[in-house]
Amino acid sequence: MSKYLEFQSLSNIRPPExxxxxxxxxxxxxxxxxxxxxxxxxxxxEFPLRPNREIVIGRSSDLDMVLVEDMVSRKHAKILTDEIGxxxxxxxxxxxTFVNGEKIRKVDLKDGDRILIGTSIxxxxxxxxxxxxxxxxxxxxxxxxxxxxxxxxxxxxxxxIEEIPLPDLLQLLCTSRKSGVLTLRSDWGLxxxxxxKGQIYFASVDDGTTQVAPRKALFRMLxxxxxxxxxxxxxxxxxxxxxxxxxxxxxxEGMRQLxxxxxxxxxxxxxxxxxxxxxxxxxxLRDLNPAELDFFQLAIYxxxxxxxxxxxxxxxxxxxxxxxxxxxRGYLVVG
Numbered sequence: 001m002s003k004y005l006e007f008q009s010l011s012n013i014r015p016p017e018x019x020x021x022x023x024x025x026x027x028x029x030x031x032x033x034x035x036x037x038x039x040x041x042x043x044x045x046e047f048p049l050r051p052n053r054e055i056v057i058g059r060s061s062d063l064d065m066v067l068v069e070d071m072v073s074r075k076h077a078k079i080l081t082d083e084i085g086x087x088x089x090x091x092x093x094x095x096x097t098f099v100n101g102e103k104i105r106k107v108d109l110k111d112g113d114r115i116l117i118g119t120s121i122x123x124x125x126x127x128x129x130x131x132x133x134x135x136x137x138x139x140x141x142x143x144x145x146x147x148x149x150x151x152x153x154x155x156x157x158x159x160x161i162e163e164i165p166l167p168d169l170l171q172l173l174c175t176s177r178k179s180g181v182l183t184l185r186s187d188w189g190l191x192x193x194x195x196x197k198g199q200i201y202f203a204s205v206d207d208g209t210t211q212v213a214p215r216k217a218l219f220r221m222l223x224x225x226x227x228x229x230x231x232x233x234x235x236x237x238x239x240x241x242x243x244x245x246x247x248x249x250x251x252x253e254g255m256r257q258l259x260x261x262x263x264x265x266x267x268x269x270x271x272x273x274x275x276x277x278x279x280x281x282x283x284x285l286r287d288l289n290p291a292e293l294d295f296f297q298l299a300i301y302x303x304x305x306x307x308x309x310x311x312x313x314x315x316x317x318x319x320x321x322x323x324x325x326x327x328x329r330g331y332l333v334v335g
Contacts, residue, residue, distance in 0.1 A: 033086055034127050035079070037144075039159030040120035041069065045144040048137065049086060055079040057117060058091070066141065071095045071118035086124060088115060101171030114164060116172050119157040119231075121164060157231040161186065166222055167251050169229065174198040174247040179234045186227025193218060194235060200250060202239040214241055216315045219254040223261075257317040268320055269334045271306040275299050275323070276333060283330040292331075295322045299332055 033049040047065055049055065057065040058076040067076070073093040080087045089106040090097040098116035099107055109115075111126040161169075161184065170193070173182065177198035184191040194202040203218035212220070243250070269275060277300050288296060291314065298311050305323070312319040326332040 032127050033081065034125050035065075035115075036123045036125050038114075038121050038123050038163040039157055040118070042067065042120055042144050043159060045140070047140045047144065049079060049081050050137070051081055051083065053081050055081075056091075058093075064137065064141075065144070067118060067120060069118045069120075072120075076117055077115075085109065093117075096176065098172060098176050101168070101175045103175060114168065114172065116176055121157070121159060121169075121172065123163075157229075159229055161224060161227045161229055166224060166229075167255065170200070170247060170251065173231070174200065178231065181232045181235050183230050183232055184221060184224060184227055185229075186224045188224050188227070191217065191221040191224070193221065194239070196234070198247075199244075200247060201242045201244070203243075212310055213313060214239075214243055215245075215250075218243075218250060219257055220316055222251075222254045223258050257315060261317045261320060264320055264324065267324055269305040269323075269327075271304065271309075273305050273334050274302045275305055275308060275327075276302040278330055278333050281331070288331070291318075292322055292326060295319070296326060296331055299326075305334075 035047040035049065037043050037045045047055070055064040056075060056078050057063065057067060057072075058074050059066070059068060059072045060074040063075065071094075073091070073095070075091045076093040077091055077097045078089045080089065086109045087106060088097065088099065088104065088109055090104060095118065096103045098104065099109065099113055109124050111124060113124045115122045115124070157178075159169075164172075166184070169182070173195060175198065179196050179198075182193040182195065184193070189206050191205045192203065192207070193200060200218065203214045203221065205212050205217045205220060245253075277296065285293065285296075295308070295312055295314070298308055303311075308323060309316055309319050312322070314322065323332070327334060
């Protein structure tokens, strides 16, 4: 089965989480928390949260958590903990504080929430009391600086798709109005998503060597669940086909198509299976609609299922449905 045909079920692709209510979720006295850096120059670092404590985050060297980067204000945000749970307060920062893709002023947090400060994505994680007590704040501050000093300075933002699924990451980048090229490296290939002030306007796979339309390329990448990402500087090159859909519309449609694609994956030919027009052709061409006729013409000479998937102007879902229909109706043959 193709690396592109092997899309996984949406049950394994978690959509961007909704913000918790102001009241927040109930906590027990035994719950301990840590902040885990999953992207940026401090990636891999952790910072423990003690009960009934306020942690001020910012660029100033005298704060509790120091993040040295241009997009972080001197005093950027404050984490507050009590017996009930954890909350975060933006301190009037220049570039804002984001939780699960939403710009916030103050909000209660829950386990797994992702916080964006500057180029760092930080996940709130519930841990056992023993694990939480293992690292002091002083040790955590020291380890964060060591991590930053030993890590090559990132161009902007980098991390793992396993840590933050692409739909969640795109939600964060678009809400925070980021510009740049989000480059994905995975076993499924090389993908690029182009952003301009939070708007996705182009996407490509395999550096454009595979002729896949931008919307189709984006939807295909939403199924990638492993690999790395890096937000690189903007690319001012002209693109032939700009997208103007909202991030919400793109994610909703893309994930719907992935879900439907998964249902028919087992019926599709193997990626390297040769497909060609039936000879002799007994099914009448007049019964084909224009989209089916265009697809049929791609297979007049033998071609692989993967090549058809790439060459078709339809989305992967539409292409797969057309391919199955033409095979079942006797227009195309496999092998």
